Amino acid sequence: MPKVTITEVARRAGVSAMTVSRVVNNTGMVRPETRERILRVIAETSYRPNGIARSLITQKTMTIGLVVPDLTNPFFPDVVRGAEDQAFEGGYTLYISDIAELPAREERVLERFEASRVDGVIVCAPRLPDERLAELLSGHPAAVVINREAPPKVAGTVANDDTYGAMRAVHHLLQSGREHIGMLAGPPASRAGRLRSRGYENALSASGHEMKSGWLEPCESNEHGGYNGFKRLLKRHKNLQAVFGYNDLVALGALQAAQEMGLRVPEDIAIIGYDDIRMAALATPALTTLRVDRYGLGAEAFKMLLIRISGKQPPAVLLRPELVVRQSA
Amino acid sequence: MPKVTITEVARRAGVSAMTVSRVVNNTGMVRPETRERILRVIAETSYRPNGIARSLITQKTMTIGLVVPDLTNPFFPDVVRGAEDQAFEGGYTLYISDIAELPAREERVLERFEASRVDGVIVCAPRLPDERLAELLSGHPAAVVINREAPPKVAGTVANDDTYGAMRAVHHLLQSGREHIGMLAGPPASRAGRLRSRGYENALSASGHEMKSGWLEPCESNEHGGYNGFKRLLKRHKNLQAVFGYNDLVALGALQAAQEMGLRVPEDIAIIGYDDIRMAALATPALTTLRVDRYGLGAEAFKMLLIRISGKQPPAVLLRPELVVRQSA
DNA sequence: AACCAAAATGGTAGCGCTAACATCATGGAT
């Protein structure tokens, strides 16, 4: 059976479409008896207002597009959950798109969102180059990016405070008496890598340790990279007491290398990772690391989006990660 | 700046809106020069057809609603990916909703999808009671449920073949020479539990082992349940040689109990789980288990939905899980 | 040059709803 329209409901209730509209949207005034009669007809016909038609005139769709690089990466479902909870509460529906790490798909998805006239978009860790990203975002009424910068006119930013996290890690190391601290800095091209390296340097210089070169070792962002990087670092500095890894995988690689070389962790070498992936807790010794507030990232991004939709431009939000102290440091 | 409309494009190109429409949708015939001129104007104005207005008249939104119980459960992102890949290819956009395991939210989401006039919905492992679910699904033009039955008029079904999987597990155990095989059957209310128990019974009776009572032990669906269930089972049957767990967590619990009691796995007791969660591969010994084709579940559900949208009612699809032989059996 | 099928374009209406205004009832104050 075809869907019942507002006109049909109006006809059956013996009123005009406007009166039905007023009842459905709870706006304007309607005599209680009339309202009741209309509600009865609505129930009988199981009428559902056509959101499409409504959107056409109100110029609002109450939908938000959310782009995530990869839902099978356990980082992102938490972000989604944060956004989804906010959306649900605010009466918004989310178009979630998993682009499977493909920039081309990110592009297409953003275009489709535009055709769908979403009220705004949130892009999580965009994979597109700055320029193209800005271009695509500017087609939307409002936008927020997570863990990436964007021109303030085009999009707001919510990000993890990488610099703070790194400082926190290094402080912890210093407090436990280590002086000679190296960093496995990840790939030079990585934004997070740069920010975390900066935090590492800040923490050291703030506590009076002058930065000497050769303690910041670039590496691939996986276990292999950590494994090799650690060996290079140790070869260069026999007095190495602690290592801060670009991420948990790198730290785990370093851990493995240390153990193979007969070093005790944390007695001989302290190790700290970043991200708190599940494997971090499972390692032996369990990895001390920094936990990013993923849920908060999603929730804050959504809140900021609503503010931007209303025309304001709030400053960037930086969420501080939490140091999770386990056994490795 | 406000969005450019088709009328504005038409005006600038010196043609009627219809001609622009024909170019945009690639329908009907337009002289090459005219087409080019229009395309130029479209590019200049970065015109994006308003999908809302289009949907209102075509009565199609090219959107599909997808409901998942919990994206932070690693099972579901793979399902989503399967559906998303199909959707993307077919030009559809997905409304994905993570209901955080809340039936009330499932209800609300399904209603909102109806208001959005999605062309169809896929509900993954619905949390709603049969009757209410059927009611809500029947409001949609088409529907498919994953891992759950529904009236064929209301929704199609794509499911993992639990019975087959259980039979496969038990066969494997029998082939390796175990005769006295118990099952930790999970909660009695669980649909998967019942189907897997049936497969267990089928496999045993098919190979001439008569089913005696007391070998099918209900338990909670977590490690704790498996741990306690195993102890009860072993107390009752000293000759226990193998255990098939309702899911991996249960099997892992059993594994722990066995090891604590000094039993060697798999030498003294063979253990098989179900689901192949990440932890299964990480356990010592690594857990033999059944891997559900999660991606296939999502992909097949989407394909079936398209068929149902076209008015047909294809039979249910059962996807066979794969036995992943590791060390525990 | 007249003709005509096909190609190319335009006009009109309406999808289902609501913004904005117009109209009509109601009942207390005068």
Added chain:
DNA sequence: ATCCATGATGTTAGCGCTACCATTTTGGTT
């Protein structure tokens, strides 16, 4: 009885687009 603020309802128009049909142009044929 008259007035009018307020409450309650209806009318009109139009959001941006496309289905459907009407009209005009084009490039051969005769």
